[in-house]
Amino acid sequence: MLKAVILVGGPQKGTRFRPLSLDTPKPLFPVAGRPIVQHHIEACVKVKDLKEILIIGFYAIAQMEKFISEMQALYDDVIIRYLQEFTPLGTAGGMYHFRDQIRSGNPKAFFVLNGDVCADFPLQSLYDFHASRASESLITIMSTEATHQQSVNYGCLVIQRETGRVSHYVEKPSSYVSTFINCGVYVCSTEVFPKLAAIFHSKANESHFCLNGNGKDQGHIRWEQDVLTPLAGTNKLYALPVPNWWSQVKTAGSCIYANRHYLELYKETHPERLVNAGFKDDGGDGSSHLICNIYPDVHIHATASVHPTATLGPNVSIGPGVKIGPGVRIRESIVLENAVIQDHTLVLHSIIGKESVIGPWARVEGTPTDPDPNKPFAKMENPSLFNSEGKLNPSITILGSRVNVPIAKIVLNSIVLPHKELNRNYKNEIIL
Numbered sequence: 001m002l003k004a005v006i007l008v009g010g011p012q013k014g015t016r017f018r019p020l021s022l023d024t025p026k027p028l029f030p031v032a033g034r035p036i037v038q039h040h041i042e043a044c045v046k047v048k049d050l051k052e053i054l055i056i057g058f059y060a061i062a063q064m065e066k067f068i069s070e071m072q073a074l075y076d077d078v079i080i081r082y083l084q085e086f087t088p089l090g091t092a093g094g095m096y097h098f099r100d101q102i103r104s105g106n107p108k109a110f111f112v113l114n115g116d117v118c119a120d121f122p123l124q125s126l127y128d129f130h131a132s133r134a135s136e137s138l139i140t141i142m143s144t145e146a147t148h149q150q151s152v153n154y155g156c157l158v159i160q161r162e163t164g165r166v167s168h169y170v171e172k173p174s175s176y177v178s179t180f181i182n183c184g185v186y187v188c189s190t191e192v193f194p195k196l197a198a199i200f201h202s203k204a205n206e207s208h209f210c211l212n213g214n215g216k217d218q219g220h221i222r223w224e225q226d227v228l229t230p231l232a233g234t235n236k237l238y239a240l241p242v243p244n245w246w247s248q249v250k251t252a253g254s255c256i257y258a259n260r261h262y263l264e265l266y267k268e269t270h271p272e273r274l275v276n277a278g279f280k281d282d283g284g285d286g287s288s289h290l291i292c293n294i295y296p297d298v299h300i301h302a303t304a305s306v307h308p309t310a311t312l313g314p315n316v317s318i319g320p321g322v323k324i325g326p327g328v329r330i331r332e333s334i335v336l337e338n339a340v341i342q343d344h345t346l347v348l349h350s351i352i353g354k355e356s357v358i359g360p361w362a363r364v365e366g367t368p369t370d371p372d373p374n375k376p377f378a379k380m381e382n383p384s385l386f387n388s389e390g391k392l393n394p395s396i397t398i399l400g401s402r403v404n405v406p407i408a409k410i411v412l413n414s415i416v417l418p419h420k421e422l423n424r425n426y427k428n429e430i431i432l
């Protein structure tokens with residue numbers, strides 16, 4: 001039997017995700033019509049013999065319980081639970097704290113997935129690789145290549161080509177180590193728990209490491225620095241470099257990028273979630289009707305209404321209850337629940353928040369922050385909001401929830417906090 005742990009962190013961690021994280025915990029933000037973490041769950045339930053998924057974070061249970069019960073209803077062959085840390089315990093402290101839940105039933109191994117990555121997760125191949133080295137391997141890391149320049153923003157691994165052993169691991173090094181990076185996806189043997197126990201007890205003995213000293217709980221353990229770094233070079237740490245699409249989801253801009261890739265994956269995994277050439281299934285009886293002009297890939301929730309003269313795509317996700325008027329043009333964007341986009345409005349490279357209303361003949365446009373297509377292995381940059389001159393770096397436009405854009409106004413490369421009534425044009429601004 002196998003299990004999976006998904007690390008979702010908690011409210012303080014989502015600051016680069018504002019204003020989107022103000023009303024939805026980041027792991028539940030919809031990308032390609034499904035919460036970010038549902039994509040992890042869908043990858044896990046495909047693994048043979050995987051029986052339980054434990055989502056570990058420090059969000060309040062009330063914020064997660066509806067999602068968990070929806071997931072449990074959808075995937076009833078697998079147990080899905082949320083375990084709340086009483087305080088942030090780091091990337092390994094939660095696993096140690098909930099060790100009895102992870103070990104119960106005696107799983108052969110368990111996956112660990114960072115909740116803030118998106119990927120075409122090759123979990124079965126990762127497990128098969130791990131199992132083939134089970135006599136030695138304690139942890140197998142999913143790895144991918146990055147550019148020299150970007151690699152230092154990740155955990156970097158030196159991998160022995162023939163064996164897959166990791167001889168050296170440095171978390172976010174200050175200078176170049178390797179272009180092979182840690183994807184934040186692992187298979188672990190339960191033999192890792194004695195290691196975590198030793199780390200926990202040695203931290204407890206360190207006099208400076210107390211609850212009020214550095215502000216972190218004694219149970220705070222860093223998976224990367226405390227576990228992976230010392231394990232490298234001991235023949236117990238392996239890595240499997242994979243060519244699959246993979247990216248972090250740190251900023252709102254990376255959601256547009258992830259949206260595009262998950263929509264593309266749907267062609268193989270869930271073609272029913274895509275709208276084909278402008279036709280939408282009427283439900284059950286095999287009939288379909290023209291809804292609008294489509295440039296694939298586009299996902300439209302069954303409860304959204306789109307005028308037949310609107311044009312959507314490529315890479316657009318339309319949420320539940322959204323209303324899109326005549327002549328509207330939307331591309332490379334995510335439109336959230338119950339938003340209204342009125343006649344002849346243009347939306348490009350943007351996220352439109354829940355219940356926002358964009359009046360007719362308006363223009364809401366952002367600038368994509370995609371990886372450089374001319375650099376092999378380039379990843380998403382996660383630029384800071386402001387440049388060295390204190391000006392907003394051009395990025396996607398985000399309208400928080402319940403924002404009102406009146407008729408014929410233009411909003412370019414701007415971030416608008418919830419509940420704002422805009423009354424003029426905006427360019428490169430944060431509207432607080």
Ligand SMILES: Nc1nc2c(ncn2[C@@H]2O[C@H](COP(=O)(O)OP(=O)(O)O[C@H]3O[C@H](CO)[C@@H](O)[C@H](O)[C@@H]3O)[C@@H](O)[C@H]2O)c(=O)[nH]1
Binds near residue numbers: 008183
């Ligand atoms: N439960 C829990 N989860 C946590 C905590 N702290 C972080 N997490 C979760 O653990 C994941 C990684 O946490 P970060 O601390 O944000 O690390 P990172 O900068 O993304 O780097 C990690 O991921 C990279 C790949 O995306 C790796 O390259 C890197 O080596 C490292 O593992 C995220 O999903 C985050 O929500 C915690 O205290 N508790």
